[in-house]
Amino acid sequence: xxxxCNLECVRGDRRLFRDxxxxxxxxxxxxVQGPNGSGKTSLLRMLCGLAAPAHGEILWNGAEIRxxxxxxxxxxxxxxxxxxxxxxLTAIENLRISSAxxxxxxxxxxxxxxxxxxxxxxxxLLPAKVLSQGQRRRVTLARLLVxxxxxxxxxxxxxALDTAAVKLVQGLMERHLEHGGMIVMTTHQEIEITAIATxxxxxx
Amino acid sequence: MFFWIIRRDLLLAMxxxxxxxxxxxxxxxxxxxxxxxxxxxxxxxxxxxPGVVWVAALLAAMLSLGRMFASDHLDGxxxxxxxxxxxxxxxxxxxxxxxxxxxxxxxxxxxxxxxxQYDLPVDALLVLTISLLLGxxxxxxxxxxxxxxxxxLRGGGVLVSLLVLPLYIPVLIFGAGAVEAxxxxxxxxxxxxxxxxxxxxxxxxxxxxxxxSLRISME
Numbered sequence: 035x036x037x038x039c040n041l042e043c044v045r046g047d048r049r050l051f052r053d054x055x056x057x058x059x060x061x062x063x064x065x066v067q068g069p070n071g072s073g074k075t076s077l078l079r080m081l082c083g084l085a086a087p088a089h090g091e092i093l094w095n096g097a098e099i100r101x102x103x104x105x106x107x108x109x110x111x112x113x114x115x116x117x118x119x120x121x122x123l124t125a126i127e128n129l130r131i132s133s134a135x136x137x138x139x140x141x142x143x144x145x146x147x148x149x150x151x152x153x154x155x156x157x158x159l160l161p162a163k164v165l166s167q168g169q170r171r172r173v174t175l176a177r178l179l180v181x182x183x184x185x186x187x188x189x190x191x192x193x194a195l196d197t198a199a200v201k202l203v204q205g206l207m208e209r210h211l212e213h214g215g216m217i218v219m220t221t222h223q224e225i226e227i228t229a230i231a232t233x234x235x236x237x238x
Numbered sequence: 239m240f241f242w243i244i245r246r247d248l249l250l251a252m253x254x255x256x257x258x259x260x261x262x263x264x265x266x267x268x269x270x271x272x273x274x275x276x277x278x279x280x281x282x283x284x285x286x287x288p289g290v291v292w293v294a295a296l297l298a299a300m301l302s303l304g305r306m307f308a309s310d311h312l313d314g315x316x317x318x319x320x321x322x323x324x325x326x327x328x329x330x331x332x333x334x335x336x337x338x339x340x341x342x343x344x345x346x347x348x349x350x351x352x353x354x355q356y357d358l359p360v361d362a363l364l365v366l367t368i369s370l371l372l373g374x375x376x377x378x379x380x381x382x383x384x385x386x387x388x389x390x391l392r393g394g395g396v397l398v399s400l401l402v403l404p405l406y407i408p409v410l411i412f413g414a415g416a417v418e419a420x421x422x423x424x425x426x427x428x429x430x431x432x433x434x435x436x437x438x439x440x441x442x443x444x445x446x447x448x449x450x451s452l453r454i455s456m457e
Contacts, residue, residue, distance in 0.1 A: 082321055085457045108323035116314025122253040123246075132315075134242045137323040161253075 035059055035095055036081070036185060036216060042089035043076045050076055051237050052089070060184075060214040063207070063229040065221065068237030074220040075115065075189055077237065081218060082112040082187045094185075108137055112187045117174035121163035125149055125173045128162055133180050140180050148179040153199065167194040178206055186210065188219040200225065239324040240332045247336030250309075261302045262344045268294040269352045280357050287356035288366055288417035292410050295345050295370060299377040300402065302341045304395050306333065306385040307452070316389075320456055327445040330452070334382045334445065335375075342374035362417055365426045369416040372433040373409045379444035380405045386451035409436055 041054040050073030058064050066074050079085040081092060083099050083106060092099050099106045119128050129145045140148075149158050152172040162170055171194045178186065186207075192200055204227055207217055211229040251258050272290045273283055310316040319329050349370050350363045358366065384402035388394035416429035 084317060084320060104323045104325070107321050110321070112317070112321050114314055114317055116312075116317065118314040118318045120250065120309075120313060120315065122250055127246075127249070131242060131246050132318055134239060135315075135318050135322045135324070135329075139242075 035093075036218070037093040037096075038081070038090065039093070040090035041077070041080065041087045041092070043073050043080065044088040045073075045076065049088075054090075054235065054237070056233065056235055058216050058218065058233075059231060060216060061211050061229060062216050062231040062233065063211055063227055064216075064218045064233050064235055066218065066235045066237065067220070072237040074237060078112070078114075078187050078189050078218065078220065082110060083107070084112075109183050110185045110187065111136060111177065111181045111183045112189075113174055113177065113191060114189045117170055119162045119170050119173050122161060124159050124161055125154055125165065125169075126158040128173055129176050129180070132174075132177055136177065136181050136183070138180060138182060144180060145176075148176045149173070151179060152176045152202065168196060168199065171195055172199060175203060175206075178210070184215055186215065186217045186219075188217065190220055190222070192221050192223050192225065239322075240328055243329055243332035244336045244339070247333060248339065251336070251340045257302070257305060258340050258344070261298045261341045262348065264301055265294050265298040265345050266348060266352065268297065270355065273355050283356045284358060284362075284421075285418075287353060287358050287362075288369075288414040290356075291349055291352065291366060291370075292373075292414040295349070295374060296377060296406055296410055298345060299341060299374065299381060300399055300406075302337070303381040303385045303398055303402070306337055306382060307389055308385075311389055316452070316456065320453060326449040326452070330382060330386075330448045331441075331445040334378045334448070337382070338375045338378040342370075342378055346370045346374060358417075359421075362421055365420045366417050368430065369413045369426070369433060372430065372437055373413040376409050376433070376436045376440045377406060379440040380409075382448040383444055383451055386448045386455060389452070389455040409433065412436075 036058040038054055038056050042052040043050040056064060066077060068074055076085065080087050094102060094106050118132055126145045126149065129149060130140055133140050146158060152175060154169060154172055162173065175191060191203060204225060207227050211217065269291055276282065307316060320326060322329065346367060350367050353363045353366055381402055384398040387401060388398045391397060412429045412432045416426040419429055420426040
């Protein structure tokens with residue numbers, strides 16, 4: 035269970051948000067909404083432990099995430115704005131290295147399968163710099179297929195994707211939620227994901 | 239995981255050979271220009287050689303520091319590293335080691351060849367190479383701290399030199415000193431032991447400090 039208590043975010047001398055509270059149970063989906071600059075990315079970066087909240091605490095199963103360290107990172111996957119896709123590496127190398135960084139080492143076949151599933155069949159061996167923006171996004175999202183973590187924190191996962199890929203990702207998320215996973219995400223696109231508990235967190 | 243990082247960085251270096259060669263050519267050019275500029279006075283060249291080679295190695299190492307984390311920072315891989323369940327100091331150690339393999343080792347291999355230009359005797363060349371072998375990893379490890387601290391800052395290049403240079407100076411003094419001491423018949427043992435001590439200390443402390451700096455820079 036992921037909980038946020040009285041979270042506050044300050045950037046420079048501006049307070050982006052304060053008193054944000056939520057609690058996310060297994061199978062739950064939380065959509066963070068708000069206009070540009072309202073602190074959505076800042077909130078997600080706090081939730082994954084990259085940034086510290088100015089005030090308040092974030093608890094994973096009752097323990098502060100910063101004190102959990104590696105134990106928390108092992109159950110959490112964060113996909114940010116920047117996909118972490120290296121221009122000079124091929125799609126398959128990118129996927130294998132990023133999932134190894136996430137703690138799961140996969141072999142060539144498994145990476146191949148995941149990329150195939152994301153609609154990148156036949157392009158696995160191209161360097162990422164020749165892929166389109168949407169294809170690079172698919173390489174990033176292929177990590178979700180292999181990571182095996184419980185909590186997904188996704189920052190604008192649907193940017194640059196075509197409708198077919200959006201459907202694919204939607205299905206992926208629904209399956210994850212069915213199996214008791216949790217998702218925190220931001221998106222400006224309308225997307226209908228069926229989950230046992232969907233909550234919307236509106237930032238001012 | 240440690241080996242994954244090293245393999246990845248070596249693979250990236252292979253695909254971007256120009257970056258690696260810049261450092262090596264810089265080193266070769268600086269060291270080769272000195273004899274031309276100073277003139278063919280053998281005794282002077284012999285006394286200058288260790289200092290020139292060491293200063294050039296130090297500047298070459300510094301030239302490549304900016305690249306250590308910059309590209310990972312820009313494409314988001316660094317975020318993934320910070321969120322990895324693997325220990326961050328270990329990942330950093332892997333990156334520093336890869337940096338050394340890519341920038342330090344070629345310098346070490348080139349140094350004896352360049353030393354011939356300075357009419358260094360064989361035993362002095364040997365001492366010079368060993369001192370570089372012990373000293374260049376220290377440059378990569380200490381440099382990693384500076385690179386991590388100045389990540390994403392404007393004018394980071396200048397700042398990193400200012401931060402890192404004072405820490406490089408002992409390595410320079412004892413590295414170049416080793417060759418002089420052996421030429422004077424004192425034996426290079428003491429200098430080598432000190433270089434070894436620097437290496438061990440930075441192996442233990444630098445990855446850990448770099449990891450903390452990275453976390454601070456990424457907030």
